[in-house]
Each structure stands twice: as structure tokens, then as C-alpha cells.
Amino acid sequence: MTAETPRTPGLPKAQVRPAPDRTSTPTPSKVDRPTRRRGRTRARLIEAAFAVFAERGFGRASIEEICEAAGYTRGAFYSNFSSLDELFFALYEHRAQLIADQVGGVLGRVSGQDTVEVLVNRVIEALTLDRDWIMVRTEFLLHAARSATIAATMTAHRTVVQETLARTLQDVVDLTDLPPALRSGASLARAVMAVHDGVVVEMLLGTGTEELKSWLRTLLLALLD
Amino acid sequence: MTAETPRTPGLPKAQVRPAPDRTSTPTPSKVDRPTRRRGRTRARLIEAAFAVFAERGFGRASIEEICEAAGYTRGAFYSNFSSLDELFFALYEHRAQLIADQVGGVLGRVSGQDTVEVLVNRVIEALTLDRDWIMVRTEFLLHAARSATIAATMTAHRTVVQETLARTLQDVVDLTDLPPALRSGASLARAVMAVHDGVVVEMLLGTGTEELKSWLRTLLLALLD
DNA sequence: TGTATCGGATACGTCAATGTATCCGTTGTT
DNA sequence: AACAACGGATACATTGACGTATCCGATACA
Structure with a gap:
């Protein structure tokens, strides 16, 4: 009930299952590609989870x-993920990828x-200051603090941005x-990220985006100039 | 069951209740002071909650x-707090006070x-790098991000440290x-806290305390020197 | 167009956690 | 020492969320 968004199926195509042993590939382009509908559902669940x-x-x-926010029932969820943690993980990877692309694009x-x-x-233009993302990212950070595996994932994503x-x-x-300790692109990048991470805390406490950008600029210039 | 810590009562004294209308103060020193036992229980619950x-x-x-970790049953909890949020709040205030005192002491x-x-x-000596505290503080930050009231509390505590x-x-x-923008004790303090907050993120991702202190020193010197 | 299969919905049983109402031992007072 | 009140324990009813087993409509392929 109260579903008013999707409710419109998609169009499948193939799946990841045990592969029905197709020795003679009928159409060379459908090996194990996940269904279309499935992809949409996943994406919608992830977006809803973000919100x-x-x-x-x-x-x-x-x-x-x-599920309600996405316009599905739990059946759809369990068909796509096995736990809330897994969905959270997928969400993080998705958004982190977007961020990395954005930073890469600008820089x-x-x-x-x-x-x-x-x-x-x-650099400031490139760094995200989206409150929702900051919050989700912070939650993920806390998970990383309790799991070496998750920490590795998060570190990997940070490394990508850091290298850019x-x-x-x-x-x-x-x-x-x-x-001397800062005389390399790598260490400067690490420093910039630290400053960003620090400034972002204020955002969670209510400071506005523009004010923060200004403050971030001040700090970065003080550090780099 | 499985209680092996406290289990030893304390010694009461008075309470906060509706005040039995003591028109003639019998002993001038027991107006509304909370019971001793009560105080201990509260403290133990708070410590356990921290862990x-x-x-x-x-x-x-x-x-x-x-409650189990503290060696009590839920009865004790509901006698002292009305919700987990309330306990969390009390915990934060308690630790934040300790931090403020510590910073005040060193500086x-x-x-x-x-x-x-x-x-x-x-300054580095004064700033906390205790992982457990950082984690709890980060959780609290997320709550602050969702409640103006809590944000105000957290900001108040930060202000104390910042002023020191x-x-x-x-x-x-x-x-x-x-x-120019950094030419005041206040803005420098804000900057130092931002750098601290930023560096601390790495701690949650696994970087060790000493390494971080060193990195923090590098950043602060680059900023202030 | 028929049909096997996939994706999501529905229905159900289970369980952990909550909050409350009540009871009993402990404590401070007279 | 007796007593009144307090603090925490115990017992209980409730609920909300979870995971599964199953069902049905939609979809791709022949």
C-alpha cells in the first residue's frame, strides 16, 4: 500500500543463476547478464535507501x-539483497563511485x-558538500571502524579520490x-582530504554550505599558500 | 544472570520526588539531593553504555x-532513564565534560x-585521540545532525573547548x-578543531595513534608556522 | 501464440526487545 | 529497633521487524 512511484515492471533478459548449461551459445550476447527489471529494482531500492x-x-x-519508500514490498528486497548491511554496502559503493567520477571530472x-x-x-568545486551524502558516509565510516573489510573498501575509494x-x-x-613532510602531491592530497573531513563536521552541526565553502577556502589557502 | 560486577547496593539519602512538603527543613542539607545508590547506578550504567x-x-x-554489562537488570535502567536516547545524551555530556576538563588542564x-x-x-597533547570516544562522539554527531536541540548541545561543548x-x-x-581570516585566537581554534576532526577520520579507518599524532603535528605546523 | 522461468507480492511463523506493573530487599530516619 | 520510602528485580504483555515458503503475474524465447 501507499505505493505510487514505480509499480511499473521492466523488461528482463537473462540472469545470473546456475547457467542452464548452454553448450551451444544461442545468441552470443546473453551469457550471464542480469535482467533489466532486476537492475531497475535494485537501483530504486538503493536510491530509496539513500533517502x-x-x-x-x-x-x-x-x-x-x-521498500515502502521505493514502492516495493520486502519480497523485492530479499530477492535482491540478503541483508540491510549488504544494501548499505551497495549504496556506499554506488555513491562513492559517483563522487569519484565527479572529482575526476572537475579535476x-x-x-x-x-x-x-x-x-x-x-578543488573546492570538486569536493562534495551534500549533507545527505555526508551523513550516510559518516554512518559508513562508523561501520568501517568496526570491520576491517569495510574499512578496506572505504580506504580504497578514498585512495582513488586522493590520487586524483x-x-x-x-x-x-x-x-x-x-x-618537507608536505612536499608531495600525495601528502598534500591527504592534507586536503583531512581538512575537508574536518570542515564537514560543522555541516552536520548546522553550518550552511556557502559559509562552509568559504571556510574551507580559507583553510586550504592558509595551508597551501 | 551473568552479573558479576556491582550487585552491591549503595546508600540512599534523599530524592527528587514531589517533595513531601517539608515546611520546616529538618536537616538543612537534604533538600533534593539524589540518593547515593542512585548516583552509582547511573554512573555504572553510563560507563557500561560507553563500552x-x-x-x-x-x-x-x-x-x-x-544493563547486563553494568550488572543490572532493565528495572534499574527504567528507574534512571526513560529511553536509550536519554542515556546516550547523559553519556555524551559526561564524557564531553571530561574532555573539556582535560583540555583545560593541559592548556x-x-x-x-x-x-x-x-x-x-x-595542543596535540591536549586533544583526545581515544578511539572509543571518537566513535561514540561520531555517533552523537549523527544524532545532532538530525536534531537541532542535540546539535546545540554538541556545539556548546565544542565552544568550551574552542575557547580554551x-x-x-x-x-x-x-x-x-x-x-587575515585566521588572525584571531578564535578562528585559529576553529581551524585546529577542523584539522583534528579531519585527522580523526583516519583513526576510524585504522591508522594508529602515534602515526596520527605525527600527522596532526605536521598539519598544524604547516598551518600555524 | 504458447510456455518455462523469473521477479516480486503475499502470508505466515518466530523472536528479540520494549515498557509497565508489581514486588521485595535495602537504606536512612526517628 | 521499627518503619517508611526508595531502588532495583521480576514477571508479563505487546509489538515491530525479520526471514522464509509459497504464489502469481509478467517476460523472453521458441
Whole structure:
């Protein structure tokens, strides 16, 4: 009940199952590709989970609540995931990928000779300050703190972003005089991420986005200039 | 069952109840002071909650689990708190107070003329890097993100620490050349807390305490020197 | 168009956790 | 020492969320 969003099926195609032993591949393009409908359902559940986790928190979110928000019943959930943790994990990977792409997009190709200020502005532009995402990310961080496996996943994603940042910040290394320990793109990237992580705490306590961007700029310039 | 810690009562004295209308104060020192036993029970429940929240997370911790860890039954809990949130709140206030005291203790009186490096070392010494506390604090931060009231509480506590830091950092303002926006004890304190908050994220992902202190020192020196 | 199969819905049993109502031992007072 | 009140334990009823077993409509392939 109270479902008003999807309710519109999709169009399957193939599945991941035990593979009915197709010795003679009928159509060369349907080996184990997951069904279309399935993909949509998964995606919708993940999106709904994002909203619910952001609003209620992981601890207080129930499977049913998420399904309701997505316009499905628990049957759909259990058909796609085996636990709430698994969904949470999938959600994190999905969004983290988006973030990485975004950062990569904005900082993509280094534009040769820029001033530090210009570089800082691009970096700030690239870093996310979306409150919902920050909240979900923070919950995930807490999970990582309790599971080496999850921590590894999160670290891996951070590394991707960090490396992108490092390439951009490589230029800064020569533009300004930095303490020895910070004289590398990698360590500068690590520093920028730390500052970002720190500033973001204030966002959770109510500071507005613009104010925070300004504060972030101040800090980064103080550090890098 | 499985209780092996307290189980030893305390000694009452008075209570907060509707006050039996004592018009003629019998003994001038027992107006509404909470019972001794009560205080101990509360304290033990709070300590147990700290351990349980740190290990299992707020979302997965049950009231019973905490009572068990404290050596009580749920009866004791409901006699002292009305919800898990309330206990969590009390726990936060308790620990936050300890932290504030500690920071105040270490940075208490400013020692006149120190080098920036010495000041930074004292600041680092003062800032907590206790993993359990960081985790509980992060959970609380997430609650604050969803409740203006809780956010206000947390901000208040941060302000206390920030002001202590500000007094200490007041000296730095003249010792080094900083960007205009950072030329005050208050903004420097805000910056130091941001860096601290940022570095602490790495701790949750597995970086060790010493490594982190070193990294924190690097960042603070780069910022302040 | 027929049909095997897939994806999600429905219905059910289970369990852990909650909150309350009540009881009993302990404590401080007279 | 007796007593009144307090603090915590015990017992109980309730509920909400979970996971599973099964069913039905939709879909792709022949």
C-alpha cells in the first residue's frame, strides 16, 4: 500500500543463476547478464535507501521502510539483497563511485600553469558538500571502524579520490614553500582530504554550505599558500 | 544472570520526588539531593553504555545489553532513564565534560613566551585521540545532525573547548604571519578543531595513534608556522 | 501464440526487545 | 529497633521487524 512511484515492471533478459548449461551459445550476447527489471529494482531500492538512511539513520531504518519508500514490498528486497548491511554496502559503493567520477571530472586534466588560488577553487568545486551524502558516509565510516573489510573498501575509494587530488596538487608543490613532510602531491592530497573531513563536521552541526565553502577556502589557502 | 560486577547496593539519602512538603527543613542539607545508590547506578550504567556503544554502535545496542554489562537488570535502567536516547545524551555530556576538563588542564595557564612548535605540541597533547570516544562522539554527531536541540548541545561543548584553545593560540597570532581570516585566537581554534576532526577520520579507518599524532603535528605546523 | 522461468507480492511463523506493573530487599530516619 | 520510602528485580504483555515458503503475474524465447 501507499505505493505510487514505480509499480511499473521492466523488461528482463537473462540472469545470473546456475547457467542452464548452454553448450551451444544461442545468441552470443546473453551469457550471464542480469535482467533489466532486476537492475531497475535494485537501483530504486538503493536510491530509496539513500533517502531513508539520510533521514532516519542506518540504525533506525527498517527494511520495510526502505521498500515502502521505493514502492516495493520486502519480497523485492530479499530477492535482491540478503541483508540491510549488504544494501548499505551497495549504496556506499554506488555513491562513492559517483563522487569519484565527479572529482575526476572537475579535476580531470590539469591545466598547466594555474595560481594556487585557482587550483584551490577547483578543488573546492570538486569536493562534495551534500549533507545527505555526508551523513550516510559518516554512518559508513562508523561501520568501517568496526570491520576491517569495510574499512578496506572505504580506504580504497578514498585512495582513488586522493590520487586524483594528488595529480592536481602536484603543481602546488613547486609554487609555494611547504614543510618537507608536505612536499608531495600525495601528502598534500591527504592534507586536503583531512581538512575537508574536518570542515564537514560543522555541516552536520548546522553550518550552511556557502559559509562552509568559504571556510574551507580559507583553510586550504592558509595551508597551501 | 551473568552479573558479576556491582550487585552491591549503595546508600540512599534523599530524592527528587514531589517533595513531601517539608515546611520546616529538618536537616538543612537534604533538600533534593539524589540518593547515593542512585548516583552509582547511573554512573555504572553510563560507563557500561560507553563500552557497549563503542563496541556495537548505538544502533545495534539494546537496553538489556547495556544493563547486563553494568550488572543490572532493565528495572534499574527504567528507574534512571526513560529511553536509550536519554542515556546516550547523559553519556555524551559526561564524557564531553571530561574532555573539556582535560583540555583545560593541559592548556590551563598560558606560559607566556613559547615557540609555535611548543604550543602545537601542547595542543596535540591536549586533544583526545581515544578511539572509543571518537566513535561514540561520531555517533552523537549523527544524532545532532538530525536534531537541532542535540546539535546545540554538541556545539556548546565544542565552544568550551574552542575557547580554551583560542586563549592558548592567541599567542600564535603574533608569532607568525597568517592570512587575515585566521588572525584571531578564535578562528585559529576553529581551524585546529577542523584539522583534528579531519585527522580523526583516519583513526576510524585504522591508522594508529602515534602515526596520527605525527600527522596532526605536521598539519598544524604547516598551518600555524 | 504458447510456455518455462523469473521477479516480486503475499502470508505466515518466530523472536528479540520494549515498557509497565508489581514486588521485595535495602537504606536512612526517628 | 521499627518503619517508611526508595531502588532495583521480576514477571508479563505487546509489538515491530525479520526471514522464509509459497504464489502469481509478467517476460523472453521458441
